[in-house]
Every structure is written in C-alpha cells, then in structure tokens.
Amino acid sequence: MSEIAYFHQFIEKLDSMRHGGGATPAWRVYANTGLLACIDALQANYPSVHRLLGEAPFEQLAASYVRAMPARDARLFLYGAGLPAWIRRRDGADSAVALVATLDRYWSETHSEAxxxxxxxxxxxxxxxxxxxxxxxxxxxxxxxxxxxxxxxxxxxxxxxxxxxxxxxxxxxxxxxxxxxxxxxxxxxxxxxxxxxxxxxxxxxxxxxxxxxxxxxxxxxxxxxxxxxxxxxxxxxxxxxxxxxxxxx
Incomplete structure (x- = not known):
C-alpha cells in the first residue's frame, strides 16, 4: 500500500472513530485530535471562507478536504494550499467560496514569498x-x-x-x-x-x-x-x- 493510500485509510479511520465507530474512549480522543487539528489549521488559514460559510458548513467542507487531501507535513500552518483548487473543482471557478478561498491563500503566499x-x-x-x-x-x-x-x-x-x-x-x-x-x-x-x-x-x-x-x-x-x-x-x-x-x- 502506498503512503498516500495508507494516509487516506488512516484519516478515514480517524473520522470513523470521531463519530464513535467502535473505538475505545482513548482512541476517540486521539481521532478527534488528529482530524480537528487539520480542520483548525484550515480555519486559521482561511478565515474568510469560515466566516462566509459559517461554523457547521465550514467544518463539513474542511473534513471533506482533509479526507481527500490529507496533510503530508506536520507543520499544519502550511496545510491547505490546495483548498482553493479543490473548491473550484467542486463549485466552479467563479463561485464566491472559491474566490474568497483564493484570496485567503494569496494572503499566506504574499506573507511567505521571497x-x-x-x-x-x-x-x-x-x-x-x-x-x-x-x-x-x-x-x-x-x-x-x-x-x-x-x-x-x-x-x-x-x-x-x-x-x-x-x-x-x-x-x-x-x-x-x-x-x-x-x-x-x-x-x-x-x-x-x-x-x-x-x-x-x-x-x-x-x-x-x-x-x-x-x-x-x-x-x-x-x-x-x-x-x-x-x-x-x-x-x-x-x-x-x-x-x-x-x-x-
């Protein structure tokens, strides 16, 4: 099994545990911590998208993205570079969510570029x-x-x-x-x-x-x-x- 496939399986397991999928209480805490850490990173990097959608819809979007595009770097402040493109594929390039996500990403890129x-x-x-x-x-x-x-x-x-x-x-x-x-x-x-x-x-x-x-x-x-x-x-x-x-x- 490739690393990416393994990580997808791992995230799916975490998501299942997060919703009570037969895990022990300790594992549920671990599952919630892993998935929520990625969601929190997306919220920090995309504040305008979070505000536009609201708490629950943003969490649903973020969880879907985490399952599709799992983090490959422990430095979660870098996570989510692909979110605007992912939203464009889902909602269209001119959707309000895609445009706002692109600008939030541009802010991060402007801050970190040479x-x-x-x-x-x-x-x-x-x-x-x-x-x-x-x-x-x-x-x-x-x-x-x-x-x-x-x-x-x-x-x-x-x-x-x-x-x-x-x-x-x-x-x-x-x-x-x-x-x-x-x-x-x-x-x-x-x-x-x-x-x-x-x-x-x-x-x-x-x-x-x-x-x-x-x-x-x-x-x-x-x-x-x-x-x-x-x-x-x-x-x-x-x-x-x-x-x-x-x-x-």
Missing amino acids: DALPLTMDWIAQQSAQALAGMRLRPAPSTRWLGRAGVALWDQWQALRQAPDYLGPRGQPNQAVLLSRPDDAVWAQALPLAGAVLLQACDDGLCLPQALLAAGASAPEIDLQQLLAMLFAAGALQHPDQFAPRAIT
Missing part, C-alpha cells in the same frame, strides 16, 4: 524610449492579484476578514484585489480590473507597451499613468536587475 527589490517610478523615468519599448516587467515574487467582472470582490473579501456581522456582497462591481509586501508587511488594496489585466500581461511576458495596451483595452477610461504609479507604490513590480530576461519564442 523578498525582491521593487521597481520605482524614478527608475522608469530614467530609461530611454527605446529601452521602454522593449522592456518586460514582472510582478514581484510576493505579488498576487485577482479580479472578476461584475463582482465587488474587494468589498466582499474585506467585509469577511474584518466584520463579524457580514451580510453579503456590497459596493461597486468590477473590483480586483492586489496583495503585495513592500515593507515586510502584507498590503491588501482594491485594484481596478485593468490593473489585474496589466499584471497578468506582465506575468505572461508581454513587453511594457503591449501590457499597457491590454490594460487600456480592458478599460478605455483608465488612467494608465495613475495605474502604474499605484503598482509602483505598492511594490508590486520587481526591479529588472533581479531577474534574467525571458526567452521569447
């Missing part, structure tokens, strides 16, 4: 027009972004993280979320959808003029200079001196 020298407006201003025309920028390792047309994503996520009496989505639709770590602390802020388009274009390897054109095409009213200034202030883009040029084929 540092990088941020790109600044001053550095960009010193470059020649020829250099800018062929320049390819990249998001910093700790930068994450997410947006959906028609969804007040920033307002919804912030309400879930901050307000215990959250009553549902609010605010204007077409919101994206930007997470970055410019000064050893996670920054989260609302981002125009065009900003998410720009970051994705940079991440896909488009040169700066192409990335800006893509952002402008997604929102003709957007002020691209102001948008870039926002990304620079957030430390969202990595200084080109810190990475080797990508091969363009």
Whole structure:
C-alpha cells in the first residue's frame, strides 16, 4: 500500500472513530485530535471562507478536504494550499467560496514569498524610449492579484476578514484585489480590473507597451499613468536587475 493510500485509510479511520465507530474512549480522543487539528489549521488559514460559510458548513467542507487531501507535513500552518483548487473543482471557478478561498491563500503566499527589490517610478523615468519599448516587467515574487467582472470582490473579501456581522456582497462591481509586501508587511488594496489585466500581461511576458495596451483595452477610461504609479507604490513590480530576461519564442 502506498503512503498516500495508507494516509487516506488512516484519516478515514480517524473520522470513523470521531463519530464513535467502535473505538475505545482513548482512541476517540486521539481521532478527534488528529482530524480537528487539520480542520483548525484550515480555519486559521482561511478565515474568510469560515466566516462566509459559517461554523457547521465550514467544518463539513474542511473534513471533506482533509479526507481527500490529507496533510503530508506536520507543520499544519502550511496545510491547505490546495483548498482553493479543490473548491473550484467542486463549485466552479467563479463561485464566491472559491474566490474568497483564493484570496485567503494569496494572503499566506504574499506573507511567505521571497523578498525582491521593487521597481520605482524614478527608475522608469530614467530609461530611454527605446529601452521602454522593449522592456518586460514582472510582478514581484510576493505579488498576487485577482479580479472578476461584475463582482465587488474587494468589498466582499474585506467585509469577511474584518466584520463579524457580514451580510453579503456590497459596493461597486468590477473590483480586483492586489496583495503585495513592500515593507515586510502584507498590503491588501482594491485594484481596478485593468490593473489585474496589466499584471497578468506582465506575468505572461508581454513587453511594457503591449501590457499597457491590454490594460487600456480592458478599460478605455483608465488612467494608465495613475495605474502604474499605484503598482509602483505598492511594490508590486520587481526591479529588472533581479531577474534574467525571458526567452521569447
């Protein structure tokens, strides 16, 4: 039997014991401790999902995930990286639970990713027009972004993280979320959808003029200079001196 199959069997046994499946009282305590430790780790790593669903539905979701994706590392603060993808497969990529779970995961990733020298407006201003025309920028390792047309994503996520009496989505639709770590602390802020388009274009390897054109095409009213200034202030883009040029084929 493989290690993964054994662990699945082990979790199933724990779950059975947790609900009184013929185990001694001592084993029931052990079973509850093992399964609940994983559920508690998911609750700590996905506070917005817990608040969105409520106690009982979250516990059901978490228990299902633990059975399907058992922990492979005793450091449970790392557990649950696959939960957003698991929810997307179950509920669809645009479900509220999947979007909120993705943002909670992005918060953890932004907190733990490597540092990088941020790109600044001053550095960009010193470059020649020829250099800018062929320049390819990249998001910093700790930068994450997410947006959906028609969804007040920033307002919804912030309400879930901050307000215990959250009553549902609010605010204007077409919101994206930007997470970055410019000064050893996670920054989260609302981002125009065009900003998410720009970051994705940079991440896909488009040169700066192409990335800006893509952002402008997604929102003709957007002020691209102001948008870039926002990304620079957030430390969202990595200084080109810190990475080797990508091969363009």
